[in-house]
Amino acid sequence: MATVVQEPRQRRGWTDLPVVWHVRHSAGLQRGMLIAGLVLVLGIVLVAVLAPFLAPYSHAQMSGAAGPFPRHAPPSGEHIWGTTVGGYDVFSRTLWGTRTALLTVLMAVSASLVLGVGLGLVSGFFGGPLDRVLVMLADAVYAFPALLLAIVVSIVISGGQSSYFGGVLSAAIAISVIFIPQFFRVVRAETLQVKAEPFVEAARVFGMPRTRILRRHVLRNTTRSIPLIITLNAAESILTLAALGFLGFGIDPTAAAEWGYDLNRAVADTSSGIWWTGVFPGSAIVLLVLGVTLVGESLTDISDPRLRRRRHRGRKKA
C-alpha cells in the first residue's frame, strides 16, 4: 500500500543519504563550512587509520635503538614534536591519540543512538506510566552537569580497567550516559507528532500490528534530526573524553595514547616554558572538534528550511 503512494517520488539513491544530500543542497559559505568540516574529519580519520605507518614510535615507547628517549627534549630531528616529562614521543602519542578519540566517539555515539532512539520511540508511541518515568529520568540526567555524571559513572566502571579496549569501552559508556537523554527527548517528541499523522491512523485501521507500525511508519519518519544530534554529540564526546583524561579518569596512559591525559601532564610543564607537550595534543582536540562541529552546524542550517530559505531571500535583495 505504502509503495503505491511513494511510487511517483524519485527513487532513493546515494544522493539522498544525509550528508551527501546536504552537500548537494548547500551553496556559498554554508557549503564552504560543510566541506571544510568534512575535509578535517576525513583527514583525521585517515591519520587514525594510517597511524601505524605515520607514527615513528608506539604510544607507550620510551626508548629507541639509541637507548632511552630524553625527557622534556625540545622538538628535534629525532623527535619532531619533542618528548614529554615521562620520555614519550609527543608526535607519536598525538597521532595514536586520533585512534583512541575516534574509537571512543564511535562507540559512545552508537550506544547512545541505539538506546536513546529505542527508548524514545517506545516511550513516545506507547505512552503511559513508563513514558512518564522515562521523561522524568531523562530530564533529571539532562539537567545535571554532564562531566560530573561521566566522572561518577567512569569511577564505577573503569575500576581496574587497564587494557586498551576496556579503557576505551568504559570511557565510551560514561560518555553515552550523557547522550541517551538527548536522543531520547528528540525522538520522543518527534514520535508524538508522527503518531498523530493520518498515515499512522490509516495503518492502524488496516489492522497492521503495532510493532510493524512502529518500525515502518514511525521510526523512518523520526530519523530526520538524528544526523544533526550525532555530529553535535560526537563533538561533545571528544571534549568529554579529553576532560575525563585531564582529570585522571580516562584511559590508562600505558594502554592508549589519550590527549586529555597528555594535557594534564603538560599543565605542569608550562610554568617552565615547555610548550610542545601541550600545544600539539591540544591542537589535535581543537581540530577534530572543529571539524565535527563545522559539519554539524552546517547540517543544522541546511536542514532547517527557515535558515535555508532566508538565505535565498536575502540574496535576491542584495
Place this chain on the structure above:
Amino acid sequence: MTVTPDQVESPGRLRGVGSLGRYVLLRFLLIFPTVLILVSMVFVVMRVAGDPITASMGGRLTAEQLEQRLTEAGYNRPILVQYLDYLGDLARGDFGRTTDNQAITEVLITYGTATLELAVYAGLLAMLIGIPLGRFAAYHRDRASDAVFRVLAILAYATPVFFAGLLLKLVFSVWLGWLPLGGRASTQTQISLGTIPGASGLLTVDALRTGRADLIGDVFSHLVLPAVALGLLTAGVFVRLVRTNMISTLSMPYVDAARSRGVRESRLVRTHAYRPALIPIVTVMGMQLALMLGGAILTETTFEWRGLGFELARYLAARDYVAVQGIVALLAVIVALTNFLVDVVAAFIDPRVRY
C-alpha cells in the same frame, strides 16, 4: 528549546486565570522528584563502586580492621536501609563529612564563594562578548564577517577550557610575564584580605572594600586568565545561540510586517528581533550553569583556583567518595533550584511558556 516535553503534552490543561501561579507551583513541585532521582542515581552508582572505606583504605587495613570500620560507619547494613538513612540525612541538610572530617556543607560555603566569583566574572565576560557578536553575526548573516565570527565561536567551543588555559598561561604568564600563573591571590594578599572584618570570601569584593590599589591589582590580575578561559567557552555558546535565534525571529511574520511598513533593517534587528531572541537565552543560561560547573572543575584545576571544582577534583583523586557523593548531591540541588528559577523567569517574560 524553551518548551520541555511535559509542556507539550498537556496543552490547555492549565488555561485560565492564574496560569502563571499554577505553573510556578507545579514547576516548584517538580524540583523534588528531579533532586530525588539525581541523588538516588548518584547513591546507587557510588555504592555499586563499593563502599567508601574500602575504596580509600583498601590496602592499608587488615580484613578485621576493615570489617570493624565498616560496621562502625554502617556500610554493611542492608543497602535499602542505608539508602533511606541517606535520604533522611539529606532532608535534614546533612550531606555527610569528608574523610578529614569536614562537613560537606562547610566545604561548599568555604570554596563555593571562589567558584561563584569565577563563574560570575566569566559569565559577565561571556555576555559582554557573546551577545553583541551574535547580534552582529545575525545582522551580517552569510557574509564574510558572519562566517569569521561563526568560525571563531566554534573555535571557542572546540577548545577545551584546560587547553585554552594552558595557552593563556604559556603566553601571558610564562612568555610575557604579565599575569600570575595560578591561584586566587598571592599569599600576602590572601592574609591581608582574611583579616578585614566581615570578609565575604569574594576576594574582588573584599579587595575593593579595602580600597588598597596593591590588593585590588593583585586579586584582579589573578582573576583575568581563569575568567577569560571559562568566559570564552561560554561566549562561543552565546554567539551561536543569539545568532540562530535572531535569524529565526527575523523570519517571523511580524518582522516581515514591520519590514513592509518600511522599518529599516538595522532597526528591525535592534528592536524587533533582538528582545524575543533573548528569551531562549535566559533558559539556556540556566543550562549554562550546569556546563559552567563542569567547566569550573577543569578551569580551577588548570589555574589552581581553590574553589569547589578544585576541591572536588582533589577528593576524586583521593578516592574520598563520601565527599564526592556529598558535593555532587549538593550540586544537584543547586542545579535543580537554578533551573526552576530560570523557568519561572522565562514564564514571566514569555506567556507562551505557561501553556
